[in-house]
Amino acid sequence: MKISELADAGDVSVATVKYYLREGVLPPGRAISRTQADYDASHVERLRLVRALIGVGGLSLARVRQVLSVIEDGSIGPADVMSAAQLSLYDTEGGEGGAGPVSADAEGDATAPPSPGAALMGALGWHVRLPDPVVDELDEAIEACVTADIGYSDELLARYAEICLEVAETDLATVPSEPAAAVRQVVLGTVLLDPVLVALRRLAQQHAAHTRLPSTGPGPGFAARPPGEA
Amino acid sequence: MKISELADAGDVSVATVKYYLREGVLPPGRAISRTQADYDASHVERLRLVRALIGVGGLSLARVRQVLSVIEDGSIGPADVMSAAQLSLYDTEGGEGGAGPVSADAEGDATAPPSPGAALMGALGWHVRLPDPVVDELDEAIEACVTADIGYSDELLARYAEICLEVAETDLATVPSEPAAAVRQVVLGTVLLDPVLVALRRLAQQHAAHTRLPSTGPGPGFAARPPGEA
Numbered sequence: 001m002k003i004s005e006l007a008d009a010g011d012v013s014v015a016t017v018k019y020y021l022r023e024g025v026l027p028p029g030r031a032i033s034r035t036q037a038d039y040d041a042s043h044v045e046r047l048r049l050v051r052a053l054i055g056v057g058g059l060s061l062a063r064v065r066q067v068l069s070v071i072e073d074g075s076i077g078p079a080d081v082m083s084a085a086q087l088s089l090y091d092t093e094g095g096e097g098g099a100g101p102v103s104a105d106a107e108g109d110a111t112a113p114p115s116p117g118a119a120l121m122g123a124l125g126w127h128v129r130l131p132d133p134v135v136d137e138l139d140e141a142i143e144a145c146v147t148a149d150i151g152y153s154d155e156l157l158a159r160y161a162e163i164c165l166e167v168a169e170t171d172l173a174t175v176p177s178e179p180a181a182a183v184r185q186v187v188l189g190t191v192l193l194d195p196v197l198v199a200l201r202r203l204a205q206q207h208a209a210h211t212r213l214p215s216t217g218p219g220p221g222f223a224a225r226p227p228g229e230a
Numbered sequence: 231m232k233i234s235e236l237a238d239a240g241d242v243s244v245a246t247v248k249y250y251l252r253e254g255v256l257p258p259g260r261a262i263s264r265t266q267a268d269y270d271a272s273h274v275e276r277l278r279l280v281r282a283l284i285g286v287g288g289l290s291l292a293r294v295r296q297v298l299s300v301i302e303d304g305s306i307g308p309a310d311v312m313s314a315a316q317l318s319l320y321d322t323e324g325g326e327g328g329a330g331p332v333s334a335d336a337e338g339d340a341t342a343p344p345s346p347g348a349a350l351m352g353a354l355g356w357h358v359r360l361p362d363p364v365v366d367e368l369d370e371a372i373e374a375c376v377t378a379d380i381g382y383s384d385e386l387l388a389r390y391a392e393i394c395l396e397v398a399e400t401d402l403a404t405v406p407s408e409p410a411a412a413v414r415q416v417v418l419g420t421v422l423l424d425p426v427l428v429a430l431r432r433l434a435q436q437h438a439a440h441t442r443l444p445s446t447g448p449g450p451g452f453a454a455r456p457p458g459e460a
Binding site: 048049052055082083086117121124126127128129132134135137138140141142144145147148150151156157159160161163164165166167168169170171172174176185186188189190192193194195196197198199200201202203204205206207208209210211212 | 278279282285312313316347351354356357358359362364365367368370371372374375377378380381386387389390391393394395396397398399400401402404406415416418419420422423424425426427428429430431432433434435436437438439440441442
């Protein structure tokens with residue numbers, strides 16, 4: 001197909017397609033003349049992937065490039081797909097890295113007290129990479145909760161962790177066994193499902209609040225009354 | 231205390247404190263001279279709240295102002311706290327609103343087919359406000375998942391919803407009964423716990439992957455082996 005057809009299929013402008021080609025996040029088409037190239041279904045799929053990562057995932061083009069390199073790296077074992085794919089989303093420093101399965105830097109921390117996040121991982125017996133940018137993120141998020149005094153407690157955190165394991169088991173059930181497809185699934189599932197879960201949590205809060213707390217009445221805008229009820 | 235002491239207690243610069251005072255997200259101190267004011271513990275608490283909402287929550291100052299107005303609005307019933315607090319986080323248009331418990335606009339949509347998010351709410355029998363910016367967000371997130379072809383299905387979505395209800399029940403258990411405190415808790419808990427849950431989901435994925443998938447070996451950086459094991 002022509003570049004204009006590719007742009008249409010990906011719901012972007014021709015200028016955007018040219019930009020992605022220049023930036024290397026879209027592979028070049030097959031040259032059919034000095035000014036024209038031919039694109040196929042794989043280009044459409046890649047274009048949609050890039051749009052999804054930038055649009056919903058909120059990733060920068062540099063991060064998209066990292067993610068794509070992980071997707072195309074065939075050397076990663078199935079069990080390392082999760083952490084490798086995650087690193088591609090987090091590792092802003094450290095150059096091209098991010099796809100390596102583990103880091104050995106944790107050794108030096110053996111004598112220092114663990115961070116709240118690392119301590120939680122230990123208490124749960126979770127098998128995670130340490131150090132890990134996700135644990136750093138967890139530490140920062142926990143610290144903000146403690147500072148803001150919102151009823152944070154270790155028990156509450158352990159309960160959330162337990163529930164997140166249910167989410168992860170559900171996530172994992174959707175991951176295909178072929179490595180490249182698995183990385184794609186993990187990266188996209190991680191980025192694209194976060195907003196789904198965040199939105200569902202808020203809606204579940206509304207529902208739970210109306211089920212458990214005294215209300216001033218549902219009002220005219222509330223949905224989900226069983227059919228047949230007034 | 232002096233403005234410099236307030237700044238220290240909130241871990242910000244005096245310039246930032248002055249900026250917050252000018253923008254009205256921090257109430258003025260008690261004037262003790264023409265150039266000096268006295269601040270107390272309530273200012274420290276408010277300053278920390280504002281920092282948390284901006285820093286972790288990623289809210290704009292305008293949004294922070296909306297959130298604070300909800301916190302200070304004593305007229306909201308307990309059951310409406312969830313949706314009112316949520317609206318304060320979402321309602322970018324519609325001026326000062328956002329604290330009203332419900333909107334009646336859904337009526338006009340009765341004949342149109344429901345959006346994927348609204349359909350899910352109906353199927354689950356969840357009691358949520360419609361229309362709702364959170365449902366719009368859910369629709370957008372679902373559409374991105376469908377477009378990206380990541381094994382999205384109605385069954386999968388229903389499973390995530392079920393798990394999110396467990397999160398919401400846990401959230402709700404931490405909410406105090408006093409309305410102003412409840413709004414504060416909901417707004418902060420909504421904003422500050424999202425990053426905790428997102429990080430925990432990723433770590434749970436790593437753990438679940440290593441529990442269920444063939445690995446190339448845990449490598450030296452992995453934690454959480456039971457003590458005593460080599």
